Amino acid sequence: MRILILGGTQFLGRATARLAVEQGHEVTCAARGVSGVVPAGARFVPVDRDDPQALAPLADAGFDAVIDVTRQISHARHALAALADHVGHWSFVSTISVYADNTTPGQSVADAPVLPAAPADVDGPVGPDHRWYGECKVSIEELVRERMGVDRSFICRPGLIVGAEDPSDRFPYWVRRLSAGGEVLAPGAPTDRVQFVDVADLAGWLLHAAGTRLGGTYDGIGPAMTRADLLAGVAAGLDLAEPALTWVDQEFLISHDVREWSGERALPLWVRLPEYGGLMDRDTRPSLHAGLAVRPLPDTVRATASWMAAHPAAVRQGGLDPADEAVVLGEWQAVRDR
Ligand SMILES: NC(=O)c1ccc[n+]([C@@H]2O[C@H](COP(=O)([O-])OP(=O)(O)OC[C@H]3O[C@@H](n4cnc5c(N)ncnc54)[C@H](OP(=O)(O)O)[C@@H]3O)[C@@H](O)[C@H]2O)c1
Structure with missing residues (x-):
């Protein structure tokens, strides 16, 4: 053509x-x-x-x-x-x-x-x-x-x-975060739906x-999956052992000024429920039927990670800063231990 x-x-x-x-x-x-x-x-x-x-x-x-x-x-x-x-x-x-x-x-x-x-x-x-x-x-x-x-x-x-050359701070956040290791703040519930x-x-x-x-x-858009499967897929694409996830309630995050989706203090691929329960949970069967082919998530992660490694200056830094994440996790732990 x-x-x-x-x-x-x-x-x-x-x-x-x-x-x-x-x-x-x-x-x-x-x-x-x-x-x-x-x-x-x-x-x-x-x-x-x-x-x-x-x-x-x-x-x-x-x-x-x-x-x-x-x-x-x-x-x-x-x-x-x-x-x-x-x-x-x-x-x-x-x-x-x-x-x-x-x-x-x-x-x-x-x-x-x-x-x-x-x-x-x-x-x-x-x-x-x-x-x-x-x-x-x-x-x-x-x-x-x-x-x-x-x-x-x-x-x-x-x-x-x-994927590769993503100009946003959204998916790259999770690739960077899981690569860094340690206790990872996972927002919401493991069963929350995500889609991309x-x-x-x-x-x-x-x-x-x-x-x-x-x-x-x-x-x-590809089929929706759970956030637990998303994070497991990111870990698999990075050849990491099972990540140490701490799931933190949505209301706790909101009350501690952790923000949704993108930007400063945000946890990407997280939106509040039920208000945005349809955003990342759409029916993709018509698209798949019409020829959309979806590769396994670890392949997407590998492509993103190798682009990030090769072009560090092009990767937009955003999301929850590691120091802020540690503070929120500490406060969450304190509430749970009470
Ligand atoms: N990223 C997401 O997650 C997301 C989600 C949903 C939908 N979308 C849609 O997906 C598409 C993404 O497209 P993309 O990644 O190729 O990026 P894009 O940001 O939409 O790119 C815009 C393109 O148009 C060109 N352009 C802008 N102004 C121009 C002008 N005055 N004259 C001629 N060309 C001009 C730009 O090139 P120059 O600047 O070099 O001219 C660039 O190649 C968009 O339609 C977006 O709305 C994105």
Whole structure:
């Protein structure tokens, strides 16, 4: 295939471009080149999509498929205006942040309500909390379906994407933490559900969708597992003996200012329940049925760990600091001994 990736300079776009090259496709990546470089073997076309005409010169390049990762509504609109009539298939990487209900476990694409589209004066996510992110993705999904038709568009809604070149502090936190050894603060309960997708599996599925002209809307996420299985899988991928986990109640963590999901003082892949009980417990059967192949967790851990070892400066440091973790564990122990 001749594939155009709108992006390709970081994480998912880059992993998709790399795999497409490995699979023998002819790959073009259009981006500014601000976030990084495209993988070896892919052609880089420098464009700034803030310019509405930026992609027009690519219209007659004979692409079979486009894969777009944008969050900006105008970027999607202009890309579709320039290219939709000239390509056979369009994949849009959306997000599970389009869903309106984060509480109910077991939802699937077919029955889950989505947010409204973004207001007319919003073009992209705003501010450090990425306000309107989900709504912008809803708007772009609508544009893609409208312009390409449902049968020629693959709308893929990933949950947490993990693996090599992860720019976030989420999955790498657990790889780093279990590697460090000692008593590990495990948040919540062992049976809490967690869910994510390996970046390479997602890349593989995007290429499979383009190659088979898969149409429709799907979640891009692997099957949910328990947090105990997550931590055991991370340990297995690192060839560690069983980690010394101390499970600490959610309410205790919240009252000691341990934060959820990401950032300073956060324990990643942990969200409060029942409020966010649906966030990492979605029904993935339709996606697996439609070709998403999920590798064993230890393989994801090995890929993440070797990237972290090879590129320490690129790994975002975040999460609960070891000294703060020790303080919280000490206070938890004191409460339990009382
Ligand atoms: N990470 C997660 O856990 C997660 C979860 C759910 C969904 N998602 C979705 O998954 C996708 C991840 O994509 P990604 O990893 O490739 O990263 P990304 O952050 O979405 O990358 C954006 C790409 O667009 C390019 N770009 C940005 N502004 C541009 C402009 N003005 N003109 C031209 N190109 C521009 C960037 O390249 P340059 O800066 O070099 O131009 C980069 O390659 C996104 O759609 C995200 O919403 C992610």
